[in-house]
Amino acid sequence: MYEQIARNKRHSALLVLAVVILLMVLGAVFAGAVEAPWWTGLAGASVAAGITFLISYYGGSAILLGVSGARPIQKRDHPQLFNVVEEMAIASGLPMPRIYIIEDSAPNAFATGRSPDQAAIAVTRGLLNKLSRDELQGVIAHEMAHIQNFDIRLSMLLAVLVGSIALLCDLFLRMVRHVRIGGDDDDRGSAGLQVFFLALGLLLAIVAPIFAKLLELAVSRRREYLADATGALLTRYPEGLASALQKISDDPEVLEVANRATQHLYIINPIKSFEERAAGLFDTHPPIQDRIRRLHEMAFKGDSRPASAVSTAGSAAPTVSGAASAAASAIAGTPGPAPAGLPDAEAPLPPAATDVTAAADVLKAVGPLAAAAHPPCPRCQEPLLTGGLGRFPMFGCRQCGGIWLGGAAFETLLREAPEKLDAADHRFPNLIGYGWDRVSGRKCPTCAQALVPYQVTEPAALWLDRCPQCSGLWFDDGELSAIAGTARREQQVSQATRI
Amino acid sequence: MVAAVLLVVIGITVALILFFVGGYNRLITLRNRAKNAWSQVDVQLKRRHDLIPNLVETVKGYLKHEREVLENVVKARQQAIDVRGVAETAQAENMLSQTLRSLFAVVENYPDLKANQNMLALQEELTSTENKIAFARQFYNDQVMAYNTVIQQVPWSVFANTFNFEEMEFFEVEEAAQREAPKVTF
Numbered sequence: 222m223y224e225q226i227a228r229n230k231r232h233s234a235l236l237v238l239a240v241v242i243l244l245m246v247l248g249a250v251f252a253g254a255v256e257a258p259w260w261t262g263l264a265g266a267s268v269a270a271g272i273t274f275l276i277s278y279y280g281g282s283a284i285l286l287g288v289s290g291a292r293p294i295q296k297r298d299h300p301q302l303f304n305v306v307e308e309m310a311i312a313s314g315l316p317m318p319r320i321y322i323i324e325d326s327a328p329n330a331f332a333t334g335r336s337p338d339q340a341a342i343a344v345t346r347g348l349l350n351k352l353s354r355d356e357l358q359g360v361i362a363h364e365m366a367h368i369q370n371f372d373i374r375l376s377m378l379l380a381v382l383v384g385s386i387a388l389l390c391d392l393f394l395r396m397v398r399h400v401r402i403g404g405d406d407d408d409r410g411s412a413g414l415q416v417f418f419l420a421l422g423l424l425l426a427i428v429a430p431i432f433a434k435l436l437e438l439a440v441s442r443r444r445e446y447l448a449d450a451t452g453a454l455l456t457r458y459p460e461g462l463a464s465a466l467q468k469i470s471d472d473p474e475v476l477e478v479a480n481r482a483t484q485h486l487y488i489i490n491p492i493k494s495f496e497e498r499a500a501g502l503f504d505t506h507p508p509i510q511d512r513i514r515r516l517h518e519m520a521f522k523g524d525s526r527p528a529s530a531v532s533t534a535g536s537a538a539p540t541v542s543g544a545a546s547a548a549a550s551a552i553a554g555t556p557g558p559a560p561a562g563l564p565d566a567e568a569p570l571p572p573a574a575t576d577v578t579a580a581a582d583v584l585k586a587v588g589p590l591a592a593a594a595h596p597p598c599p600r601c602q603e604p605l606l607t608g609g610l611g612r613f614p615m616f617g618c619r620q621c622g623g624i625w626l627g628g629a630a631f632e633t634l635l636r637e638a639p640e641k642l643d644a645a646d647h648r649f650p651n652l653i654g655y656g657w658d659r660v661s662g663r664k665c666p667t668c669a670q671a672l673v674p675y676q677v678t679e680p681a682a683l684w685l686d687r688c689p690q691c692s693g694l695w696f697d698d699g700e701l702s703a704i705a706g707t708a709r710r711e712q713q714v715s716q717a718t719r720i
Numbered sequence: 721m722v723a724a725v726l727l728v729v730i731g732i733t734v735a736l737i738l739f740f741v742g743g744y745n746r747l748i749t750l751r752n753r754a755k756n757a758w759s760q761v762d763v764q765l766k767r768r769h770d771l772i773p774n775l776v777e778t779v780k781g782y783l784k785h786e787r788e789v790l791e792n793v794v795k796a797r798q799q800a801i802d803v804r805g806v807a808e809t810a811q812a813e814n815m816l817s818q819t820l821r822s823l824f825a826v827v828e829n830y831p832d833l834k835a836n837q838n839m840l841a842l843q844e845e846l847t848s849t850e851n852k853i854a855f856a857r858q859f860y861n862d863q864v865m866a867y868n869t870v871i872q873q874v875p876w877s878v879f880a881n882t883f884n885f886e887e888m889e890f891f892e893v894e895e896a897a898q899r900e901a902p903k904v905t906f
Binding site for chain 2: 300301304305307308309311312313314354455457
């Protein structure tokens with residue numbers, strides 16, 4: 222993650238440099254074309270850019286918040302939002318930003334402000350209503366990352382530079398009509414040079430604004446990836462943001478307060494509909510699925526907190542149906558674009574599932590799951606994370622630490638690799654502090670049937686919840702470990718006595 | 721000739737002095753950052769300590785038969801307030817986290833209490849405080865790592881010894897203890 226951030230910063234710096242050089246070259250060439258001293262064009266361009274920058278630097282964020290209809294809030298207005306922002310401020314070591322709410326039911330958010338001291342984060346009402354606490358935290362971490370990386374200042378700088386280039390080119394195209402070749406000078410060589418500059422100037426005047434705009438958009442997309450990575454570093458839980466992005470992009474509602482001028486600010490481009498969000502050159506944001514895929518990949522790098530070590534199945538295909546189709550393509554002999562298999566909880570993400578039988582197993586097991594990608598936790602209704610244990614699919618709850626496993630998968634793993642079950646339980650820590658209570662009204666995450674109590678006596682005596690239809694089992698936090706731990710010890714004892 | 725050599729020598733001396741002054745200041749900055757990060761952790765820990773009497777007050781009326789769980793929380797809180805030093809604090813706070821977890825596990829069995837508005841607000845505050853402690857700890861550890869790395873590297877290692885820059889302690893969490901499932905009888 223750290224290297225990703227460093228590389229991204231280098232690229233951004235290079236792109237800004239490219240735009241600045243372009244502006245300077247344009248100034249000089251245009252001046253040459255109209256036979257003015259070369260530096261006048263350069264100075265003129267710089268002064269115009271400077272003035273625009275000062276205005277947006279000091280007035281920009283107030284204008285933006287005003288245009289978006291954002292309203293400042295206090296802690297009592299929304300304690301949870303306030304707490305989440307405060308948590309992220311602590312994690313990043315930055316001062317607490319001001320918080321705004323936009324009364325709009327489409328879920329989205331943006332950050333603004335020229336420096337971390339002056340920063341503000343605005344979220345829509347829809348975002349607050351639709352996201353879970355973890356997802357909200359992911360989004361806020363992303364916005365906090367924009368603040369920490371000075372992205373707001375960078376995008377402002379770029380917008381001004383690009384605007385100045387457009388202005389300069391426009392000015393030149395108007396002036397060109399009044400230029401007389403050779404002027405008062407009799408020297409043919411000088412006139413030749415001027416014709417050359419004129420031609421070059423005309424070409425640049427047409428190409429440069431487009432080129433500059435493309436560079437600006439490229440920087441904008443890079444900064445989105447960077448903010449995703451930095452945000453993941455803050456929460457140490459990339460899954461939260463990944464799941465939030467999925468939810469926001471699946472949401473059919475359109476943000477009414479956004480327009481062309483403010484679209485690049487939001488966490489997800491609010492103007493384009495989902496189908497149109499392709500990886501185009503003219504996009505302010507990278508494609509959502511790619512962002513989600515990168516977040517999932519981060520989740521598998523070891524430096525995150527334990528819960529994130531197990532994450533969703535096919536990483537580019539967060540929906541299980543996607544994972545299933547990817548698995549199907551693996552069976553057909555063409556490895557899917559995404560890692561298809563449900564990866565082992567401990568192993569790093571395999572590049573693609575090549576084991577045909579494993580893929581078939583996955584496909585069979587995943588079949589009934591295809592309806593819901595992130596079914597609610599039977600216990601606390603939090604969306605479950607999908608993961609894999611060996612070649613079996615598994616669901617885990619980030620909040621209560623519970624685990625859902627197929628009945629056959631449980632039996633097999635208990636026999637063959639109890640240590641894996643034990644490890645899987647420890648990967649989902651219990652964040653709420655629930656005990657092993659029996660709560661009625663629990664539903665199977667795969668077939669939505671009501672779960673029935675089910676007693677296990679071997680190797681440990683425990684009451685579990687079982688689905689009468691698919692015979693899947695629900696383990697509250699610690700239950701799986703209690704069973705697997707006993708099994709493992711028994712295995713060790715039997716091995717020891719055999720020797 | 722002599723003048724030239726003298727100039728070079730003076731130049732090198734000045735450069736060295738500047739280098740070491742800069743380095744010294746950098747060490748100071750890093751150490752202060754880490755200390756400041758620790759005070760952030762401290763603020764959040766205090767906040768948790770302050771929330772607990774409120775929690776006990778809310779829960780007390782309902783949990784007539786689980787006096788012990790409540791007493792454990794109160795005891796762990798007192799212990800956490802009394803200890804000094806990073807490692808001891810970490811240990812005491814982990815204890816407190818565990819007792820709180822058992823308390824919440826018990827609370828699960830009381831639907832009236834779970835639906836209590838006061839309880840809901842308290843639960844959000846305590847969850848958030850737990851998070852803030854975790855994030856403050858993460859930030860503190862990052863700062864300590866930055867500082868410790870510098871004072872372990874040549875030439876600053878020599879320098880740090882001379883000027884008494886000591887390595888700072890990480891705020892460790894006992895993962896095993898933290899993950900232990902709460903033991904609740906039902």
